[in-house]
Amino acid sequence: MAEVSRREFLKYIAALGVGLAIGGGIGYSARKPEVKIVKKGAEEVGGKIKEKIKIGHIAIFSGPFSTYGELQKRGSLLAVEEINKAGGIMGSKVEIIYRDSAAKPAEAVKQVRSLVESEGCDFIIGIDSSGVVLAVAEVMPEVNKLLFVTHAATHRLTEELVYKKGIKQVFRIAVPVYQDGIMAAFIASKLPAKRWGCVHPDYEYGYASWELFKKTLAKLRPDVEFVGEAWAKIGTTDFTPLISSIMEKKPDGIHTVEWGFDLFTFVRQAKQTGLFDAVKYDGGYAWINPMGYSIDAMEALKSEYPEGCWVSGRYIWMYPDTPLNKKFVKAHLDRWGHFPAYSGETSYTAVYMIKKLIEMTKTLDIDTHIKTLEDSTVYSPAGVRFIRKKDHQAVYSVPYGQIKHDPSYPIPVLTNLQSVPAEDYYRHPPFKEMPPFRELYKKVLPKA
């Protein structure tokens, strides 16, 4: 990684990382609120480049997880509508084509080929689910188009396929499982709990998150124990046997990456079985649910999600407090009547990145695009994203907060936001070590 860009990146992140309300603004809020890519030596140029710029968006639009396609679509469609209303990309209209992956790797690969070969798409965005993204990434060199991953979180995508295998066509806009495992451990390290248990979905995402959580927390707090694990199949109808098996181990902290439909069932049943009571401490619950602040969960569970639980997302709408984010949240609310989901923000940003990329390079040449994106800085609703050259991961930090029921909002909000500079909780190429990389976290993260 170039030292200059790293320093430049750190400058922003350091300001953004903590207490963003104060620090984040300076320099950043003075800018015009729009998504922007900054790269030395690259400038935006005029002139039409193609009659129509086509973007293929692949997400889950059917079955039990179809909510997740819908949440992404709200973001990307909003961006496309805004761009077209303002004259398109250098005069070219943007067309977005939605395709259903049905959460199946083979189906998503088929859709990629069809979008590129039959529809003539110039870019692909989207992809939920770790298993699907690993399959899709493998075919990107063959179809030779850029893929902006907006949801799937497995670190193997960027660490193995991009960094080790050198698949350069793939960029990930969303924070990977570092948020779910490593950042979660930073939060856990500040809580009084000493006996951690987990209830996780039984697949790649659950295992990866729990591994990273355990490794990081063991480094941060050698005094904690990991007392029990429960693995739930996707679509678990009754969590009570799992909850009771975990409660037999007497945990005082719970790490759970359950999400979507399963999370609702789990939270409801955990309340009835006394799991929340078991992890209560003075300042809330030692309950860490990384994707708990997903908009579907908040809209469905509302006040049923106990106040004081620690949750996060790959973006949360109240952070950062910048004009660009406020503008995005307002536009999303006006257009859809809902607060933006994390995958809505990543999809919105992906579409705007495509716009900026074309305007900066005045070409659809993929090698130029890759070079431009590598080591660039993106100003987006979620804050400043630094696109790391070696693994094509967008590095930005997302805080955790505690659930609070505020009657002036239709969904719960987050208080006591806690954040660590992204550089300190993202794994770094060559991915041999686990965070923390320095002692800084002790200073930046107050006692939670």
Add this chain to the structure above:
Amino acid sequence: MDPSAIIFQLILGIASAMLYWIVSSGLTFTFGVTRVLNFAHGAFYMLGAYFTLTIFELTQNYIFSLFFGATLVALIGAACERGLISRIYGLPVPFQLTLTFGLVLVFDDLVRIFWGSVPKMMPPQFVGSINVLGRALPIFSVYLIIAGIAIALIMYFLLSKTDWGMEIRAITVDPETAVCSGLNPTFLYATAFMFGSFFAGLGGGLYVPISSAAPGMGEHVIIYAFIVTVIGGLGSIKGAFISALIIGIIESLGALFVPWMTIALPYIALAAVLILRPEGIFGEK
């Protein structure tokens, strides 16, 4: 390990098993009578959840919503049988799968249009817990056990003590002789399908206050319902009850002793049954 922990885990396993039983009861019954593998059974379960939720919002009466919702599902089931499924009786299985899977997609999308794609929740109905062996047993686990046993008794009564039940059994065992003796197959198949759909709807309605309703929610349970019916023996109601208990209990004890392989246990049981007794525990050869 404390033996009371194992007993408690067993009770929770029985409660989980009752959910599997309620969903598979209708599936295996419908198959027993009509010989149709109904993939849309999960969609009926989903409709039961949504109907119960919406009727509850209007009436605030859960028991009424549950039965009225299940009745509506039964009527939809009957309409599907008359309009579509009755046309493929006797055709090879792929026709049944294609048609009933098509119904799943149609109902999923209809639900998305009417209720939206974000899952919906209704207020929990069975709040609190009772102290059993020094642990908190949720009221809803108790209620699941009661509901499951009640459904088993109702099914037993209807099938063995009523004329309709006798006719259903007759047409199941020997359709040709039954028709020659003057039984009306159209009526019996339609009512059997209606009866099966009613229990699917009831399952969804019973489930929604402890979880939520979402488009496609039936796709998860239908897989389990198939495992249960295959282990029990396709078409065997008694088999479905026993095999649901087996699955619920091994999953529950598995969570306590071998948490890392809980997910595999039902499939191991399925494989074992298919190897040792391919027709299922109570199935006919």
